[in-house]
Amino acid sequence: MSSENNSDAKAAYWKENVRLILTLLAVWFVVSYGFGILLVDVLNNINLFGYKLGFWFAQQGSIYCFVILIFYYTKKMTALDRKYGVEEE
C-alpha cells in the first residue's frame, strides 16, 4: 500500500471512529441525562417490577447501559482496526 493510500485509510478510519463515538454518546446522554434527569417524572408513571422506571434508570439502568456501551465500543473498534488494517501487531 502506498503511503498516500495508507493516510487515506487512516482518515477514513478516524471518520468512522468519530461517527461511532457520537452515536454511542447520544445513547449515553439519553439513558442518563434524558431518562435519569430530564424525563424522570414522565418515566416514573411506568412501573418496572417494584421500581418506578425513571428512578430505575437513575439509580440502576444508566450504569448498566454505561457498561454495555463501553464493551460495544470495544468490539466495534476491534473490527474497525482490522477493517482498515491499523491493528497492533
Add this chain to the structure above:
Amino acid sequence: MDLQSLTYIVVGLTFALYIGIAIWARAGTTSEFYVAGGGVHPVANGMATAADWMSAASFISMAGLIAFFGYGGTVFLMGWTGGYVLLAMLLAPYLRKYGKFTVPEFIGDRFYSNTARVVAVVCLILASVTYVIGQMKGVGVAFSRFLEVDYDTGLYIGMALVFFYAVLGGMKGITYTQIAQYCVLIFAYTIPAIFISLNLTGNPIPQLGLGSTLIGTDVYLLDRLDQIVMEIGFNEYTTQARLSMTNTFFYTLSLMIGTAGLPHVIIRFFTVPKVSDARKSAGWALVFIAILYTTAPAVAAMARYNLTNTINQDGNYMLVSEKPDWFKTWEKTGLLAAEDKDGDGRIRYHADPEINEMVKVDRDIMVLANPEIAKLPNWVIALVAAGGLAAALSTAAGLLLAIASSISHDLLKGVFKPEISEKQELLYSRLAMAGAIAVAGYLGLNPPGFAAGTVAIAFGLAASSIFPALMMGIFSKKITKEGAIAGMIAGISVTMIYVFQHKGIMFIPGTSFLGDMGPNWFLGIEPNAFGSIGAMVNFAVAFAVSKQTQEPPAHIQELVEHIRVPQGAGSATDH
C-alpha cells in the same frame, strides 16, 4: 472471640498481605515505577482502577448520602460512573497509544510547550492534593472508628503502610496492592448487602431485592419505603429532588467530566500492553465499579427502611427501654443520638425538628451499622473495617503516585534537570513520593479550612482544566499551544473563583463576597457543580485563541494523526 480482637486480626491480615505484595513487587526501573512495566492484564488493571477510583467516600459515605437524599443521590451514582464511557472513547486508547508516563507529558508534547506542561502539572497538583486530603482524613477516621486508636495514630499507621509499598514499588507495588484491596473492599461491601436483601425481600441479589416485595407481603419495598418516610414528614424517597433539575444536570456532568480528567485514573491505562487493552480495561474497570455502585442504592434504601421501621413501627414510636443493641452501640460512638424530650418513654422520629427526638443520625451509619442491624457475625463487621481502610488507602496511593510522577518526571526530568540518568530519576521519583506522603499526611493532620467539602471540588478542578485540554489535543489538530494554555487557565480560574466567591477565598469564612446562598448562584448551580461550566469556558477560550494564533507545526499535526490509530504502539517508554 470479641469484636475488637477480631477486627485487629482481620485488619492485621490484610495489612500483612499488602506488605507482602510490596516486597514482591519492588520497582527496579522508571518504567516499573511509573507504569508498572506496562504489562498489566486489562482485567487486572480494571480491578486496580476500580480500587484506585472508589475512595473512602464511595465505600463509607455514598450509600448514606443516597439513603437521605433518595432520588437526589442519583447525582453521585451516575456522576461517578458515566465518566468511564468518556474515558474509554475519548481519552484512554489514544493516550495509551502515545505511550508516555504522565498526563502533563502528553499535554507538553502535543502543545509543543514546556509552559503548557507546567500549567498542566499545577492543575494536576491542585486537583489531586484537594482529593488526597479527603483520603487521609478517611484513613484516620476509619482507624479511630474501628480500631479505637486516635485519629492521629491511625493516620501515621496509614502513612507508614502507603510509604512502604508506594516508595518501594511505585506503580508496580500500587497496582498489585490495589487488586488485593479491591477484593477486600468488594467482599466487605456486598456480604452485608446480600444478607440485608435476604432478610427484607428474600432475594439474595440486592439489585433485584430493591425492586422486590417485602418478605411475606405483596407490598414493594420502595412503595413501602415511600410511605413510611412520608408518614413521619419526610419527602417521598423515590422522587425527592436535591436542588433544581438544572443543578442536578450540571453536577452530574461535572462529576462525569471530572472522572475522565483525573490523572490518577488516566495513568492506570498507561500500564496495559496494547491500545485495544486500554479500551477493554475501561470496560472492566466499570464492571468492577458497577458491582458496588448498583449495590449502594439497595443498601441505601434498605438501611433507611430498617432505621425508620425500627423507630416507628406502624405509628408506634420505639420505647426507650427497647432500644436494640446496635442502636446502643452506635449511640456510644456519637453517630446516633436520641433524647426523649417530652418524657413519654418513647423516641419520636420526625422530619420536623420541633418534635423530632432522633437528634443525631449520621449518614455514614447506613453502611457502618449495616452488619449489626442485619445481625451478621462479628467477622463481617471486622471485614467492613478492613474494606473501609482498603478503599481509603488504595485511592490515596494512586493519587500520591500521580502527584509524585508529575514532580519527578515532568518538573525535574522534563523541565529543570533533563540531564539526569534513569537511575537518578528513579531515586528522585522515590523522594518525590516520600515528600508527597509527608505533605498529604501533614494536611490530613491539620486539615485546612477548605478540606470540608473537598472531594467534589477536586472533580470540578479536573473537569475544567485537564479533560478539555486532553480531548482537544486528540480530536483537533488546530488547537495551538496558546489556545491550550489560555483554555486551561481560564477554565480552572473560573471554577475556582466561583467556588471562592460563594464559599470564601481559600474557604476562609467571611471572605466570600457573594455569600453561599442559592439566589446568588449562576442559573442556580451550586459551587461543587461548576466544573462543567468551567470546562465549557476552557473549550471556548481554547478555540477562540487558537483561531487568532499561528497553527500548530506540521510535526505536531502528524503526531495527532499518529495517536489516532492503534498501529505501532510499543509499551510506555521514556522516549
